Amino acid sequence: MPESPLAARAAVGDLVGAQPAAWDLAGELPIALLRKLGAQGLLCAEVPQSFGGLGATGQDNGEFTAYVGSLDSSLRSIMTSQGIAAAAVRRFGDREQRKRYLAELTSGKLAAVGFSEPGAGSELAGMGTRLTADGEEFILTGRKMWVTGAGYADYLMIVALHEDAAAAVMVPTDSAGLRIEKIPDPLGCRAAGHCDVYFDDVRLPASAVLGGGGQSLPLLFTTALSYGRMSIAWGCVGILRACLQTAAAHAKKRAQAGKVLADHQLVQRHLAELLVAERSATAVCEQASRAWDANSAEMVVSAVLAKHFAAGSAARAAGSAVQVLASAGAQDGHVVARAFRDAKCMELIEGTNEICQLVLAQHALSSVN
Amino acid sequence: MTVDQDTGTQALDAPAIEQALLAFLAEQIKTEVGPEEDLFGSGLVSSMFAMQLVVHLEETFDIAIIGPELKLENFRTVSAMTALVLRLREQQGSESDA
């Protein structure tokens, strides 16, 4: 068993190889690769060894996530979803559920996570999907939208209303009454298998309801989203690294009118700002991961700050990288073209820019009397 | 065994925990709350704060709050949280002794 997911970087790099361009164009990841990485515990590397995982620290998992993010944001977003599901099982599952689901999530089974609904995007409290007890069993009714990875998943971890509170349930994707519809042509993370899902009286055993349900909705989604925000933030550091590396290499090589691009100060400025963005986003993520690893209450706000900063930086930097490459990067599949679209989506999910700003402003206001 | 332990945890009887929680809440949400006040129903607790509260309880009182213990009922009021902390300290203290 590797000591840390970081030890697996080279092997993952070999497995991924030059395929991300083709994945982007086809809008599909090879599921065998997802199962293989899953079986090595790499899709949710923080699961403790006692549950079959790698037991990585947040810091190491973060660096590993950045590495995968530098290769392919669709694959990285599958990791984000699997990691959210594992984090929620660890936090909300009872003893049996932790044992069972964490073993599955580290041995090749795949999970996606559904919060958003047409009536509950930025405002998750507008949720309508409901879990109702029926004798010994439960019934799930409603719908979720834009569920990343649902096209590949064995389980959907669905957050639903339950009694006067909420619950997270593990819904097997072969359940009767469940319909999964692929979203055609997403702007970014095109191969991540986004789907809309519909629950028409889906019957579930009590063992599928994490911790028996009855949890606070804000607590459920903040727990899940905090893991997701850390993962996205580090994934955006990966996007920044890919853009910096690609833009610098291109600027050194491409010559116009007898000069390489890198000889132009206006091009150098792009490279300088790419470097600043990469370094500062890394520092912000490291700070948040330290809070996460110390289980400090500060981690909740730090995760929002890291996600907001890294996503915004990646979106701007990807624009600069496309600028430096110009026509050489202006085709779908190309690393900077993917970065441009993928990074934009990172400004939309797990709290849009605006929702992150509201949370951060609230934090700033709460520190003064 | 609990009797022996009591000497070490003297400061952490119910009134002390309740006091610490009330002070923490007053500082964090800038509102004085009563021990029986419904924190969630009253909208005093934001989505961010719900999780900070759980992590704060774990950090401050050296407990792990997982699985069925995370039911909203256990967090609704300061006195419910006090009971939860006392119960988990008792359970988890004896588990790690075993």
Ligand SMILES: Cc1cc2nc3c(=O)[nH]c(=O)nc-3n(C[C@H](O)[C@H](O)[C@H](O)COP(=O)(O)OP(=O)(O)OC[C@H]3O[C@@H](n4cnc5c(N)ncnc54)[C@H](O)[C@@H]3O)c2cc1C
């Ligand atoms: C690529 C991708 C992957 C996704 N994956 C998942 C997934 O795996 N699981 C899942 O559950 N969901 C997923 N989503 C959905 C995502 O979480 C939502 O799109 C997101 O929460 C925003 O909701 P919305 O799209 O309804 O936008 P809206 O809430 O309609 O917001 C539209 C605009 O209005 C702004 N706005 C809204 N409310 C306010 C306010 N109070 N103050 C200021 N501005 C406001 C927003 O910031 C935004 O700019 C995914 C989405 C995308 C694009």
